[in-house]
Amino acid sequence: xxxxxxxxxxxxxxxxxxxxxxxxxxxxxxxxxxxxxxxxxxxxxxxxxxxxxxxxxxxxxxxxxxxxxxxxxxxxxxxxxxxxxxxxxxxxxxxxxxxxxxxxxxxxxxxxxxxxxxxxxxxxxxxxxxxxxxxxxxxxxxxxxxxxxxxxxxxxxxxxxxxxxxxxxxxxxxxxxxxxxxxxxxxxxxxxxxxxxxxxxxxxxxxxxxxxxxxxxxxxxxxxxxxxxxxxxxxxxxxxxxxxxxxxxxxxxxxxxxxxxxxxxxxxxxxxxxxxxxxxxxxxxxxxxxxxxxxxxxxxxxxxxxxxxxxxxxxxxxxxxxxxxxxxxxxxxxxxxxxxxxxxxxxxxxxxxxxxxxxxxxxxxxxxxxxxxxxxxxxxxxxxxxxxxxxxxxxxxxxxxxxxxxxxxxxxxxxxxxxxxxxxxxxxxxxxxxxxxxxxxxxxxxxxxxxxxxxxxxxxxxxxxxxxxxxxxxxxxxxxxxxxxxxxxxxxxxxxxxxxxxxxxxxxxxxxxxxxxxxxxxxxxxxxxxxxxxxxxxxxxxxxxxxxxxxxxxxxxxxxxxxxxxxxxxxxxxxxxxxxxxxxxxxxxxxxxxxxxxxxxxxxxxxxxxxxxxxxxxxxxxxxxxxxxxxxxxxxxxxxxxxxx
Amino acid sequence: xxxxxxxxxxxxxxxxxxxxxxxxxxxxxxxxxxxxxxxxxxxxxxxxxxxxxxxxxxxxxxxxxxxxxxxxxxxxxxxxxxxxxxxx
Numbered sequence: 056x057x058x059x060x061x062x063x064x065x066x067x068x069x070x071x072x073x074x075x076x077x078x079x080x081x082x083x084x085x086x087x088x089x090x091x092x093x094x095x096x097x098x099x100x101x102x103x104x105x106x107x108x109x110x111x112x113x114x115x116x117x118x119x120x121x122x123x124x125x126x127x128x129x130x131x132x133x134x135x136x137x138x139x140x141x142x143x144x145x146x147x148x149x150x151x152x153x154x155x156x157x158x159x160x161x162x163x164x165x166x167x168x169x170x171x172x173x174x175x176x177x178x179x180x181x182x183x184x185x186x187x188x189x190x191x192x193x194x195x196x197x198x199x200x201x202x203x204x205x206x207x208x209x210x211x212x213x214x215x216x217x218x219x220x221x222x223x224x225x226x227x228x229x230x231x232x233x234x235x236x237x238x239x240x241x242x243x244x245x246x247x248x249x250x251x252x253x254x255x256x257x258x259x260x261x262x263x264x265x266x267x268x269x270x271x272x273x274x275x276x277x278x279x280x281x282x283x284x285x286x287x288x289x290x291x292x293x294x295x296x297x298x299x300x301x302x303x304x305x306x307x308x309x310x311x312x313x314x315x316x317x318x319x320x321x322x323x324x325x326x327x328x329x330x331x332x333x334x335x336x337x338x339x340x341x342x343x344x345x346x347x348x349x350x351x352x353x354x355x356x357x358x359x360x361x362x363x364x365x366x367x368x369x370x371x372x373x374x375x376x377x378x379x380x381x382x383x384x385x386x387x388x389x390x391x392x393x394x395x396x397x398x399x400x401x402x403x404x405x406x407x408x409x410x411x412x413x414x415x416x417x418x419x420x421x422x423x424x425x426x427x428x429x430x431x432x433x434x435x436x437x438x439x440x441x442x443x444x445x446x447x448x449x450x451x452x453x454x455x456x457x458x459x460x461x462x463x464x465x466x467x468x469x470x471x472x473x474x475x476x477x478x479x480x481x482x483x484x485x486x487x488x489x490x491x492x493x494x495x496x497x498x499x500x501x502x503x504x505x506x507x508x509x510x511x512x513x514x515x516x517x518x519x520x521x522x523x524x525x526x527x528x529x530x531x532x533x534x535x536x537x538x539x540x541x542x543x544x545x546x547x548x549x550x551x552x553x554x555x556x557x558x559x560x561x562x563x564x565x566x567x568x569x570x571x572x573x574x575x576x577x578x579x580x581x582x583x584x585x586x587x588x589x590x591x592x593x594x595x596x597x598x599x600x601x602x603x604x605x606x607x608x609x610x611x612x613x614x615x616x617x618x619x620x621x622x623x624x625x626x627x628x629x630x631x632x633x634x635x636x637x638x639x640x641x642x643x644x645x646x647x648x649x650x651x652x653x654x655x656x657x658x659x660x661x662x663x664x665x666x667x668x669x670x671x672x673x674x675x676x677x678x679x680x681x682x683x684x685x686x687x688x689x690x691x692x693x694x695x696x697x698x699x700x
Numbered sequence: 701x702x703x704x705x706x707x708x709x710x711x712x713x714x715x716x717x718x719x720x721x722x723x724x725x726x727x728x729x730x731x732x733x734x735x736x737x738x739x740x741x742x743x744x745x746x747x748x749x750x751x752x753x754x755x756x757x758x759x760x761x762x763x764x765x766x767x768x769x770x771x772x773x774x775x776x777x778x779x780x781x782x783x784x785x786x787x788x
Contacts, residue, residue, distance in 0.1 A: 463740035470764045474733045475740050499736035502721070654719035661716070669741025 057113070058083030058561070059125035060216040061098040061178050063187045063262050064207030073099035076216040083127070083212060083561045089113055091123050096180045096187060098125040103564055105129070105414055107151030108311050117157045118148065121182045124160075126153045127212050128175035128197040129568070131306040136170065160188070165259050168272050172306070172574065176254070178210060186263035193273045194421070194572045195243075195256030195548025198557055202251045208262050213558075214248055214390045218689065225249075225689040227682075229511050232649070235392050236678055237498040237517035238490075240549025242524065247391045247685065256548050273574070274526065275543055277536035277581050284584040292587060293601040295579065300601070303573035304330040307417060314568075315340040315408060316417040318368065320356030322595065322606070322613055323419025323428070327570055329605040331417050332364045341366040342408050342416065344400040346373050350460055351619055356610060363607050371407040373400040378625035379632050383684050388562040389554040390689070392682040394497065394674040396620045398555045405563040414566060420556060421571035424543040425580045426595040427588035428615050432538050433457050435489035436589065438476055439534070442483050451476075456592070460616070463669055486522055486529060489538030494518045500675040503650045503658065521545060535585040543577075622673035623662035626680070631663070638683040647686050650679055705754070706775040712749050713771070717742055728772040733765065743768065750774070756781045 060076035062069065069092045077088050077099040084101025091098045091114035100113040106129065116123040130136070133152035140158045141147070147154055152173075159167035160179055165188050174196035179188045189210055191199050201210040204223050211217050218225055228249040231241040244252040254260055257273040278285065286292040304327060308314050316328040318341040332339040341361055346352040354370065361368035378399040385399050386392070408416055423429045434457055441450045451472040458464050464472065477492045485491060494517075504512070521541070529537060552569075560567045570576070580588070583597060590596035594615050603611050626635050637643055639659045644652040662668050662676050710726060717737050718724050732738040738746065746768060747758050756778065767777040 461740070463744060466744065466760065466763070467740055468760065468764045470766065471740070471743060474765050474769070495736065496739060499739075502718070502736075651719075651721070654721060657715070657719040661719075665745075669739050671739050672741075 057100060057102045057127045058212035058216075059098060059100045059113070059127055059176075059178060060209075060211035061096065061125060061180075061187070062207050062209045063096045064205075065094060066097075066207055069097040072219065072221075073097050075219040076211055077101050079216040079219050080211065080213050082564055085564050087112060091116070091125075091180075093180070093182065095185060098123060098178055098180060100125045103414060103566060105310050105312055105566060106133075107149050107153070110149040111151035111153055113153060115149070115151070115153050115157065117154075117161065118146075122157050122160060122179060123182075124153060124157055124177055124179045126156060126175065126177040127199075128173055128177075128192065129307075129309075129566070130155055130171050130173040130175060131309060131568075131573075132170075132172040134306075134309065165190070165261060166272070168259060174568065174572075176212065184263065186261055189254055189260040189262070190272075191254045191256055191258055193257040193574045194543070194552065194569075194577065196552055196557065196567075196569060196572065198553060199254040200246065200251055201254060201260070203267075204250075208267065210254075214246065214251055215387075215689075217251055227649070227686065227690065229508055229649075230515060230517075232392065232508075232682065233501070233512050233515060234517040234520070235394065236501050236504075237494050238521055238545065238549075239394060239497065240546060240554075241391065242517070242520055242545065243549065248689070275540060275577065275581065276526075276528070277532040277540065279528070279531045280533040280536075281531075285582045286584060286587065289587060289597065289600065292583060293597055296576075296597060296601040299573070299576045299579055300326070300570060301330055303570040303576050304417065305334060307568040307570050307573075308334050310415050312414050313337075313340070314415045314417060315342060315411070315413045316366075317341070317404065317419070317567075318343050318357055318360055318366070319419070319618065320353035320360060320610070321419065321616060321618075322599070322610065323422035323571065325356075325360045325419070325606055325610045326422075326598070326602045327417050327419045328360065328366065329364055329602070330570070332366060339364065339366045340411065340413060341368045342404060342411070343368070343370045344373050344404050345370050346400075346620070347375055348621060351621065353616060356613070359607060360610055363610075369407060369411055371400075371403045373403055373620065375621075375625070376630070377403065378620060379635060382626075382680070383634060383688070384562070385559070386681050386684040387688050388558045389681075390558070390685075391554065392678055392685050393550075393554050394500070394678040394681075396622050396625055396677055397618060398559050399625075400620050401555050401559040402562055405560045405565040408565050409563040414564065415568060416560070416565060417568050417570060419571065420551060420567070421547070421569045421577075422595065422598065423615070424539060424547050424551075425571050425577055426598045427535060427539055427585075428594045429542060430457055430615065430617060431489060431493060431542070432535060432589055433592050433594065434476065434492070435534065435538050436592065438488070438492075439483060441473055441476075445473075447473075453592070460619075486525055486537065487518055487541070488534065490541055491518075496670060497674060499671050500678055503654050503675055503679060505649055505651050508649050533585045535589055536581070539581075623668055623676040626676075627663045634684075635680065638680055638687065643683060644679075647683055649682060649686075655679055705778050706771055708753065709749075709774050709778070710771055712746075712753075713737065716745060716749075726771065729770050731765075731769050733769055746774075750778060754778050754782060 058080040086104040087102040098114040130152040176197040176199040226249040231247040260269045343357045345354040451469040454472040587597040641652040
């Protein structure tokens with residue numbers, strides 16, 4: 056796991072530029088760095104040495120010198136691929152997974168990505184064809200950004216490296232801001248930076264003198280709902296699931312350094328930790344975050360699981376004030392505004408792993424998307440149930456069962472519950488049915504947008520854009536699969552794997568690995584009947600069945616507890632820090648030009664005086680503060696938004 | 701009396717949920733939920749406001765959209781409640 060940068064084009068002082076670009080992402084690869092230049096292209100690399108410690112330096116060229124690669128991530132099936140390549144007569148000069156890609160490219164060209172099982176982003180210079188190939192893994196674990204500037208294509212693992220290109224400055228894309236304040240993340244390839252794009256997950260780009268072409272090499276698909284189910288025998292499905300998950304974990308244990316695991320105390324990380332512990336004779340190390348507040352803390356479950364597995368467990372306490380203390384650094388790494396503080400404790404957690412001397416951790420991320428674990432899937436089911444009898448006074452009470460941790464819902468009448476969740480007069484055929492209340496509730500935060508920004512965004516609707524990106528066969532899928540697709544295709548790469556995942560882990564040079572996102576498992580789970588995943592209102596049913604022998608009953612039967620952290624209260628609870636006061640001041644808000652200064656001032660005061668603010672106020676506060684920090688960090692706080700694209 | 705109650709409630713909504721945006725055209729009959737003015741926590745804030753400012757004790761059965769989902773409904777509810785002794 057590493058970081059890279061590069062360009063395609065003839066530029067002066069390419070080596071100097073690559074040194075600057077790689078220095079900007081040095082946190083991703085503290086062990087080594089390397090530069091490769093030709094008259095037509097350049098690659099820079101910073102390395103976190105995990106596989107092939109002594110001979111995996113990058114950029115790496117093949118024996119002919121015609122192919123050179125800069126690679127970030129891991130190819131988990133590299134052992135099997137190398138054996139196959141050797142059987143075909145290919146000779147290897149290193150023990151690294153990087154060299155496997157070079158050989159595969161020589162045999163298969165850009166189609167080589169189809170046989171890779173891994174989390175990867177890479178840039179490969181082909182001197183014979185005078186072209187660059189960029190590629191990214193299927194689910195979007197590893198990042199890759201690019202921009203065209205002065206006729207040259209520049210690319211990098213993080214945007215901060217691109218900002219080293221002379222003459223390239225950061226300006227906010229207002230449409231990306233609208234998307235974040237509606238669906239929590241920009242819709243790739245858009246980023247918050249105007250004219251800087253993200254290579255979408257499961258895509259390859261070929262760039263040469265004639266231009267740039269981009270195509271998808273894989274897509275997440277679900278069966279037609281009218282098709283006979285691929286599985287009817289639950290026991291058989293559970294056995295296959297268990298075998299796949301075990302293998303996905305096994306190949307993610309491959310490393311020349313020790314592998315640890317995050318252990319939140321929930322079902323998913325407990326399963327991964329249990330499997331990994333069984334594959335770690337020397338004893339697994341596990342890591343977690345604890346909170347002061349009972350509504351966020353899961354330490355009792357973490358300790359129970361660590362004791363049951365006999366792991367060496369370490370925890371970092373996220374105390375009042377910690378989130379506010381690290382939040383500016385968090386935004387420097389997310390490189391995008393966020394509406395939740397949840398990345399901040401994960402930033403602390405990767406710091407703990409680094410202090411413990413580890414570089415690699417397994418996590419349970421992805422299980423909620425793949426096996427339908429999120430509350431929003433259950434919520435959609437209850438909303439459909441209520442929508443069939445709009446006047447029912449009984450059915451809406453089910454909403455209370457879904458969100459026992461939300462105090463604002465406990466005291467609500469059935470009528471209000473139905474109204475809040477849009478369970479009355481709604482279109483059951485809406486493609487965004489499952490996510491419409493969330494998008495609508497989040498979009499209410501746009502009331503704080505300034506008049507100028509509202510004018511720029513006139514007529515734009517982020518939810519409409521998302522809907523336009525849905526695949527043609529989406530309408531033929533089961534409604535649960537439609538909801539899963541929206542989570543896995545947009546929110547997983549756009550928020551979970553980026554702002555909470557790669558960027559928070561790599562801030563401290565830690566590589567996260569995600570067994571649940573092994574594409575074999577993703578494809579298998581997509582083909583399972585919906586009722587095997589969400590059985591009634593029990594989430595991840597088949598996963599529980601497949602792993603019940605691994606976990607203590609109290610963990611195995613736990614209802615999903617969403618990972619959350621204190622939001623606006625985190626900034627006011629233990630004395631407000633100067634930067635918060637400054638960033639949220641009327642002067643700074645007015646200078647930024649994005650928000651209504653007077654309204655933000657009132658919101659700020661409300662959050663300070665009433666820490667139990669609801670979702671909208673919390674999301675607005677965190678979204679506005681993080682946007683102000685983004686402006687300060689990347690553009691200088693006095694700059695205005697760019698013109699709407 | 702109705703205008704006074706309605707004005708006070710409207711001022712609270714503008715200050716607390718619209719954060720001082722007096723330009724928002726809040727029609728008397730506009731749904732506070734459908735127009736994204738109020739969420740589940742907001743309803744509890746509204747209840748606290750009514751209890752604190754109008755001397756009304758609200759039962760759980762009072763906290764329904766029929767009583768609270770527009771300016772006109774809130775004003776009518778407060779007026780009706782105020783006409784009845786709290787202990788009733």
